[in-house]
Amino acid sequence: MSSNNQNKKNKKGQQQQKQTSQDDQSLEFDHGVGSQDQTFNSNKRNGNQIGMYQSRVCSTEFIIEESKGVANGITDAFTLQVGETRLQSASQSIVQQDHDDDEYETDEEIKDNAKEVIKLVNVHKTYLLGLEGVPALRGVNLTINDGEFITILGTSGGGKTTLLNIIGTIDKPSKGDVYICGLRIKYSTKDQLLASIRLNKLGFVFQTFNLIGSLTALENVELPMQLRGKLSREQIRKRAISLLEEVSLGSRLDHFPNQLSGGEQQRVTIARAIANNPSIILLDEPTGDLDTRSTDIVMKILVDLNVKKKITMIMVTHDVGLKTFANRVVRMADGKVNKIEEIDPVLRNEHIRHLDDRVRAIHSGNQKDVLAIREGIKEENDETSKLSSKTKVVIPDNFTALKNVSTTKTSVRKPQDYPVLRERFNK
Ligand SMILES: Nc1ncnc2c1ncn2[C@@H]1O[C@H](COP(=O)(O)OP(=O)(O)OP(=O)(O)O)[C@@H](O)[C@H]1O
Numbered sequence: 001m002s003s004n005n006q007n008k009k010n011k012k013g014q015q016q017q018k019q020t021s022q023d024d025q026s027l028e029f030d031h032g033v034g035s036q037d038q039t040f041n042s043n044k045r046n047g048n049q050i051g052m053y054q055s056r057v058c059s060t061e062f063i064i065e066e067s068k069g070v071a072n073g074i075t076d077a078f079t080l081q082v083g084e085t086r087l088q089s090a091s092q093s094i095v096q097q098d099h100d101d102d103e104y105e106t107d108e109e110i111k112d113n114a115k116e117v118i119k120l121v122n123v124h125k126t127y128l129l130g131l132e133g134v135p136a137l138r139g140v141n142l143t144i145n146d147g148e149f150i151t152i153l154g155t156s157g158g159g160k161t162t163l164l165n166i167i168g169t170i171d172k173p174s175k176g177d178v179y180i181c182g183l184r185i186k187y188s189t190k191d192q193l194l195a196s197i198r199l200n201k202l203g204f205v206f207q208t209f210n211l212i213g214s215l216t217a218l219e220n221v222e223l224p225m226q227l228r229g230k231l232s233r234e235q236i237r238k239r240a241i242s243l244l245e246e247v248s249l250g251s252r253l254d255h256f257p258n259q260l261s262g263g264e265q266q267r268v269t270i271a272r273a274i275a276n277n278p279s280i281i282l283l284d285e286p287t288g289d290l291d292t293r294s295t296d297i298v299m300k301i302l303v304d305l306n307v308k309k310k311i312t313m314i315m316v317t318h319d320v321g322l323k324t325f326a327n328r329v330v331r332m333a334d335g336k337v338n339k340i341e342e343i344d345p346v347l348r349n350e351h352i353r354h355l356d357d358r359v360r361a362i363h364s365g366n367q368k369d370v371l372a373i374r375e376g377i378k379e380e381n382d383e384t385s386k387l388s389s390k391t392k393v394v395i396p397d398n399f400t401a402l403k404n405v406s407t408t409k410t411s412v413r414k415p416q417d418y419p420v421l422r423e424r425f426n427k
Pocket residue numbers: 127128129134135136154155156157158159160161162163
């Protein structure tokens with residue numbers, strides 16, 4: 001597109017905005033990622049003024065309602081509502097938008113940043129510990145494109161989690177610019193707006209699963225959809241079931257987190273994370289508590305979400321073996337990005353193919369195949385098999401208790417099997 005056309009488009013966009021009943025009112029956003037394609041429109045629906053913020057890769061819908069009894073200037077006369085959650089004091093998030101033609105970027109720049117979903121420019125984060133400041137990030141610059149899989153590796157205390165929290169809007173930078181889907185996050189950005197971004201744009205998966213213990217797997221997955229308030233009860237239930245089926249937990253819907261293994265809990269967390277169709281999933285050590293088998297299953301789900309559904313993945317991990325599932329590896333130390341490594345696509349595809357083979361073998365129950373396929377540890381496998389052929393477990397005669405151990409299969413227990421839960425389940 002020529003810059004003339006772009007300028008015309010921008011001007012037209014500005015005129016259209018001026019013609020709306022929300023003349024000159026817009027969500028606050030600065031010109032950052034994909035700014036040339038950001039639009040703000042509003043129209044009336046069911047008596048509510050609906051605002052739609054849209055960039056090339058993201059969109060967020062808001063209900064703007066004239067609030068009652070507030071008349072201190074036009075920017076104070078609105079309350080921002082997202083889904084069912086009325087967001088108070090959002091008037092400060094709705095400010096004058098005055099685009100000047102010269103604020104738009106050139107065609108070259110448009111091509112360059114068309115797919116950026118995250119951009120951090122000289123980001124600092126200092127935590128206050130008593131009277132002392134703890135510098136966690138010291139000038140981080142990073143751009144992540146739509147659909148990329150990024151792994152963040154680095155030294156302990158290097159700032160990986162802090163960086164993830166800032167990208168996830170859980171924390172705000174002390175200094176520097178953060179753009180998420182084109183929206184600029186500042187220290188002054190209202191918590192309500194951040195909550196809306198989290199609910200609509202981001203999915204989270206943590207090492208510790210963070211499932212709500214008193215809710216079943218199904219209820220945990222339903223929760224973000226209920227908070228968002230866009231689907232009916234039936235639609236939410238149907239989608240939650242299908243998401244759990246997608247992560248092979250269709251038979252465990254009514255199970256509580258403490259009745260699931262670590263790997264299964266993590267799969268529930270992933271189903272919950274994708275419930276609202278996020279553009280980006282943030283993962284902090286998602287396989288940190290899992291054995292290799294569960295790690296493979298979880299990684300296969302994550303890689304599929306990235307490759308097939310084009311969801312951007314940003315994963316903090318200590319497991320160097322996982323780095324080849326990413327497009328790029330960001331290495332952090334002392335609060336800085338000290339290296340960014342591109343993974344050769346051929347190598348990445350090969351590793352993904354090996355992963356597919358291993359997971360297929362796991363599902364077919366052939367653990368021997370899984371070990372044989374596991375690349376990079378072949379020699380170790382050889383050592384292990386030598387060891388296992390030599391090593392014999394001898395049970396001493398006087399250990400009768402062990403000799404009489406029953407070898408019947410462990411049955412899967414349902415909530416009804418637990419007296420404490422039976423009452424709740426039958427309600
Ligand atoms: N809430 C906090 N208050 C004070 N200091 C903090 C806080 N969170 C993190 N820090 C400090 O910030 C620095 C970066 O911590 P961060 O957790 O981001 O590192 P990390 O790379 O994720 O470490 P690890 O790999 O050990 O999890 C560390 O020095 C840490 O002690």
